[in-house]
Amino acid sequence: MELAGELRRPRTVEDAVAEQQRLRGLVRAESVGDAARWRTAAGVDVAYDDEAGVCAAAVAVLDVASLDVVDAVTAVSRIEFPYVPGLLAFREIPAVAAALSALAGAPDVFVCDGYGVAHPRRVGLASHLGVLTGIPAFGVAKNPLYFRCDEPGAERGSSTPLLDGAEAVGRALRTQPGVKPVYVSAGHLVGVDEACAVTLGLARRYRLPETTRAADQLCRGALAEAGPAGLAPSGGAPSSA
Template identity: 50%
Template sequence: MMPALHPHDWNVTPQEAVAIQERMRHLVETADRLPQIYRVAGVDACFDADSQIVRAAAIVLSFPDLKLMDHAVAQRAVKFPYVSGLFAFRELPAVLDALGRLHKSPDIIICDGHGIAHPRRFGIASHLGVLLGQPTIGVGKTLLVGHHIELPREKGSWVSLDDGNEVIGAVLRTQTGVKPVYVSIGHRIALQTAVRLVLACTTRYRLPETTREAHRLASGKPRLYSLDPPPSNG
C-alpha cells in the first residue's frame, strides 16, 4: 500500500466514516498544485457477484499520447456496508493496494467516482488525493448531488454543476450526442484544469482512457491495450 499522509482506520462504522469525511474534507485543495504532467493514472474498483470481494485496478498512461506504461490489480474482502456517499470505505483499501504495486508513479490520478461533487464535499477522488497528497480528479458516470442547466450536444461543451449557490463540478460532454460525465475537483487541481485534462484523456469514447481501461482491468473484461508485465526495475 502507498504511504498515506493522513491515515485513518478503515474498520469503522458508517457513523464513524461520516465523521472521518467531515474531518478530512477541510484538507481538500481546490487550486492547481500540479507537477508537469507526464504520467496520468486511472483507478476503478469492481465487486464479485456477492459483493464479498472488491477488485481494484490502477493503470498508468503517458501524457499526452496516452500510451500504456504500467498497470496493477489488487483485491480484498469487502468489510464495509453499501452506503451511498461512503463508497470510499468499500473501495479505497484495494485501490491503495493496486497503486502501491505500480512501478511508475503517476503525476495525477483520475478516479471513477466523485470528488467534491458529494454531499459532504469529500467523495472517493478527494479522499484518495488527501490521503496521498496527490492531485486527483473525480469523473462520475451518474449524478450524485447537484443540478445544472441544459448542456449543449457538442463534444467539449460543459456547464457548471451547482448545489445551491456553490459550484461543485462540471457536467462535461466528452462526445457529441452522448450522455455527459460529471467532473469534479479531487485534490490540488482547479475545476477548469480538471475539465481540460479529462478531455485530453478522452479519445473515441464517453469515458477517459484512464478510468475506462482501469474498469476493464478491474472487471476482468478483455483488455484494449497490450498489457505485458511491467519491468521489475521500474
C-alpha cells in the same frame, strides 16, 4: 508507491462520517501546479462481487500524450464496509491502497471513476485518494448523483455547472459531440478547469477518458480471474497486470 497519509479503516457509519469531516479539512480543491506538464495519468476503478463479499481495484497508468498504458496493477480484497450512499470510498480505498503498493512509481494525477468534491460532505473517492497519496486527483462520474445541472451544448468541450443549491461542485462536460456528458469534479490539488481540460485530453474518441476505460477492464478482469478463493489471508492480493 507509498501512501503519504494514514489509511484509516472506520467500522461504523458514525466513524466513517467523522473521518470524512476530518479529511474535508485537508482537501485543497484547487490547482497547485501546471497541469500542462503532467506526463502520466492513472485511472482508478473498483469492481464488486457483493455476493462473494469481494472487490477488485485497478490502477492503470497512461502516458498522457500517446494514451498508451505504461503501468497497471490490481488488488482483490474482502469488502470491509457496508454499502452506504455517501460512504462508498470506505469500501474502495482499502483495495485501491493495496493496488497502489504494487505500482512502480507515482503518476502525475489520478482520474477516479467517481466523485471528488461533488459529494454531500465534499469528500468523494477522488478527494479521499488525493489526501491519502498527496497526488492531484479528480473525479469523472457517469451521472450527476445528488446534484443538478443544465444540459451542456452538443459540441465537444461544452460544459455547465454541477450545482448543490447555488454552489458549483463540478461540471457536466460534453466529451463527444451529441453524446451524454460526464460529470467532472475537483478532488485534491487540482481545480475543475484543469480537471476538465485533462478529461478532454484523455477522452479523444469515446465518452469516458481512456484512463477509466483501461481501469474498468482491468478490475473486472481481476475480479473474474481471482474469485473469493484467490484472496490472500490478509484480505488483499496486489499484483501487476
